[in-house]
Amino acid sequence: xxxxxxxxxxxxxxxxxxxxxxxxxxxxxxxxxxxxxxxxxxxxxxxxxxxxxxxxxxxxxxxxxxxxxxxxxxxxxxxxxxxxxxxxxxxxxxxxxxxxxxxxxxxxxxxxxxxxxxxxxxxxxxxxxxxxxxxxxxxxxxxxxxxxxxxxxxxxxxxxxxxxxxxxxxxxxxxxxxxxxxxxxxxxxxxxxxxxxxxxxxxxxxxxxxxxxxxxxxxxxxxxxxxxxxxxxxxxxxxxxxxxxxxxxxxxxxxxxxxxxxxxxxxxxxxxxxxxxxxxxxxxxxxxxxxxxxxxxxxxxxxxxxxx
Numbered sequence: 001x002x003x004x005x006x007x008x009x010x011x012x013x014x015x016x017x018x019x020x021x022x023x024x025x026x027x028x029x030x031x032x033x034x035x036x037x038x039x040x041x042x043x044x045x046x047x048x049x050x051x052x053x054x055x056x057x058x059x060x061x062x063x064x065x066x067x068x069x070x071x072x073x074x075x076x077x078x079x080x081x082x083x084x085x086x087x088x089x090x091x092x093x094x095x096x097x098x099x100x101x102x103x104x105x106x107x108x109x110x111x112x113x114x115x116x117x118x119x120x121x122x123x124x125x126x127x128x129x130x131x132x133x134x135x136x137x138x139x140x141x142x143x144x145x146x147x148x149x150x151x152x153x154x155x156x157x158x159x160x161x162x163x164x165x166x167x168x169x170x171x172x173x174x175x176x177x178x179x180x181x182x183x184x185x186x187x188x189x190x191x192x193x194x195x196x197x198x199x200x201x202x203x204x205x206x207x208x209x210x211x212x213x214x215x216x217x218x219x220x221x222x223x224x225x226x227x228x229x230x231x232x233x234x235x236x237x238x239x240x241x242x243x244x245x246x247x248x249x250x251x252x253x254x255x256x257x258x259x260x261x262x263x264x265x266x267x268x269x270x271x272x273x274x275x276x277x278x279x280x281x282x283x284x285x286x287x288x289x290x291x292x293x294x295x296x297x298x299x300x301x302x303x304x305x306x307x308x
Contacts, residue, residue: 019285026284027060029208030170034198036214037070039274040109047120049213050113052280053175054122061284062170065124066178066201067113068194069105076100088142089253090152093191098154101191102129106179113177124175127165129189134162135197137182137190156182156190158197161204195257203264210261210269212254213280217273218292219255221246233294235259258294269294 033053039045056063073091077084077100085092093101106128117124127134140157141149159182169176178201180194195212202210219241221228233241238255241247247255258269272279272291282290 018287019281022285023059026208028062030062030064030167030205031056031209031211031284032064032066032198032202032205032207033211033213033280034194035065035067035113036194036212036274037068037072038215039213040067040069040113041071042275045275045277046116048277049274049280050117050122051120052278054117054120055281056284057122057173057175064166064170064176064178064201064205064207065113066180066194066198067105067109068180069109072109073101073104076104087150087152089250090140090142090155090193091191093153093155095154098189098191102181102189105191106130106181110177110179117175117177122175123173124177125169126177128179129181129183132162132165133183134165134176134178135180135182135192135200136160136162136184137192138184139188139190154188154190156184156192158182158192158200161201163204166201166205195254199257199261202261202266206265208267209284210258210266211280211283212258212269212271213274214271215273215275216251216271217276217290218271219247219251219294223248223251230292231289233292235262235294235296238294255294262294262296267295 035049039049053063053065074084077097080100082096082100091097107130110126110128114124114126135158137156137158137160140155141151143149166176180192180197181189182192183189198210198212217226218229219233220226221230238247238259242252242255254271261269270283270291270293272283276290279290
């Protein structure tokens, strides 16, 4: 081994030593990972993300994956000549749309993710209506100030998560893969917003972390400048940034969802860019991180300063 090779090997060893503290800290802890549909359309980014998830499980964490599939559903609807209609960020879902959502989201994508994880050397279980469903819920009516609630068709919200089934899989070193759909007491299936489905799972499991993986690198002070990402925010700071207009547009409901999740017992919420290679590992196992973590208080944000 020449001098340059030695330096490179030492740098790798230093990285492992830095990661060791975080590995020990999060061993045995549950992390819910929400995979956005936009990420799933990028095969290279998805491969690195799935490898990261397998690594997490291999070093003792208990990852649980909740996924959407918007772009794939859009393509299938276009092929069927069904027009997508959106209301307040949610897809109007009639019977024909629901059938396509179920086939694409609950079966094709859900099973594909499981197969890919196993192809890369991990162990996973797809949890859908054909295997074991773990999300139960009811019809969602969107409240609208000054008017009647909006009926979105077969769109639902999660009211119960089969925690025992999910945890039994993580205890046996398998990665649960959950599509964002639910079923009610009468057997009616519903399309569910993937962010809210992931929140429900994280809250039910008392997760240490909920990580939203999408195509943005976190909360930015300047929306147009990726370098202005804010790596750590308390709940109070996040609310102030919303009030000041720094957090604006589509980031507002995502951050508000993060705050709601913290209020229900989840330790930390992260927003990271899945297009950055190994962003999941960099966010969890390095001191600086690469995205935004949102926590209840500065004391719980100590991970961005050092181990406590």
